[in-house]
Amino acid sequence: MTREEWLNKATNALRGDFNAINEDFGNPRISIGFTGSRNGLKSLGAAWHKDVSKDGTCEIFIAPHVQTQEDILAVLVHELVHACGYMDHGKDFRRVAIAVGLTGKMTSTVATDSLKERLNAIIAEIGPFPGAALNPTSPTKKQGTRMLKMECQSCGFVARASRSAIEKAGLPTCGCGGTIEIA
Secondary structure, three states: OOHHHHHHHHHHHHHHHHHOOOOOOOOOEEEEOOOOOOOOOOOOEEEEOHHHOOOOOOEEEEOOOOOOHHHHHHHHHHHHHHHOOOOOOOHHHHHHHHHHOEEOOHHHOEEOHHHHHHHHHHHHHHOOOOOOOOOOOOOOOOOOOOEEEEEEOOOOOEEEEEHHHHHHHOOOEOOOOOEEEEO
């Protein structure tokens, strides 16, 4: 099963929760993908209104760094509220969000305990999420500077130059008259 198939199964399982409060989110396309926030990490999800899609379909993206399957579904629920037509986080959004089990600040909702139970039941029904979260803060080897540190042996003045510049022109001399060497 692909991630999109898993998300669609979860969406179908959630449809009844929305229908019970007379809300319909239609048939959005749902995917894991970057949400368009400036640094790519701030926003956990994004719903694009059907009017901006060429075929009139609401597009939902859940950020690939959302860590747990329960959190993925909680973000999905939030975005499905947007798919009902409430693109801002105003009073209508709030009414529907609370009715389906979201709480907290409406721009960054969290699942209530009862919604968490519901989401875990859905996970048990459809199986585990077929993927793993990205860890954008994981330590990757940071490229070291290509500039070599040089220091005057007399006054301690510090400068940097590339290896190729030093090989081409030699080590510079310090303004104090001291010898500069690679530190």
